[in-house]
Amino acid sequence: MSTAILETRGLAAGYGKKQIVHDVDLSLDRGEILLVLGHNGAGKTTLMRAIFGLLKPTAGEVTYDGKPIAGRAPGDNVAEGIAFVPQGHGIFRTLSVRDNLELGGFIMADKTRLPDRMQTIFKLFPILDERQQQIGGTLSGGQQQMLAIGMALMHEPRVVILDEPSIGLAPNLVDRVMQSIAEINKSFGTSILMVEQNVRYSLPIASRVAVLKAGRKIYDGPPARLQDDVELMKLF
């Protein structure tokens, strides 16, 4: 059996007649952090949306735990243990931190576990504990990102897809968010598929890296080999 928990084969996606993502093979192994790098407009978000079911792939396969899931509704993917943190957070801006986290756990079959899960999130992000009653939209950018990640973790996903978690954050906060992602991976064994443009802070926590250019994968390998590739590094 493949060691991959989430895999794409020849995946293609786009909008209308415009194809954006071309023939992408990705393989997220159990317990690893797979980083997808690429410039603005490279098709990173389109690829993640096609994997998670927000956009129907035009060709190719997506498998989760060896089962084909391409085109499956996002709600079904969440129920099966895949979480998606969209670019630009996706928190409920008018609701409190606590209410946001509760909504993150809406899919939990056993609601008695809600307080327990919330405590786990608060341990990971103590600032959310302090700000439980604060309205989401009034949190700082970094705090909103932590809340978005916290919401995704409420239902104990096996895979978390993160679309540019560092966007708009000051460097010290980027580092903080990356360390939290590494901690989630390490302490919960969560497999992570993360899109980033910030190479400096994301590369050190990655197990493996794929680079996307104009919708095609142009590199797939260890972070160290990417760093040694002067031509590829020029892209960033």
Ligand SMILES: Nc1ncnc2c1ncn2[C@@H]1O[C@H](COP(=O)(O)OP(=O)(O)OP(=O)(O)O)[C@@H](O)[C@H]1O
């Ligand atoms: N809903 C849409 N309809 C039509 N074209 C779209 C749509 N969303 C994105 N695109 C186009 O698809 C291409 C890839 O966009 P995408 O958002 O996937 O890139 P990205 O790599 O995530 O970029 P960024 O780093 O800026 O988030 C861009 O040319 C974009 O204009």
Ligand SMILES: [Mg+2]
């Ligand atoms: Mg994007």
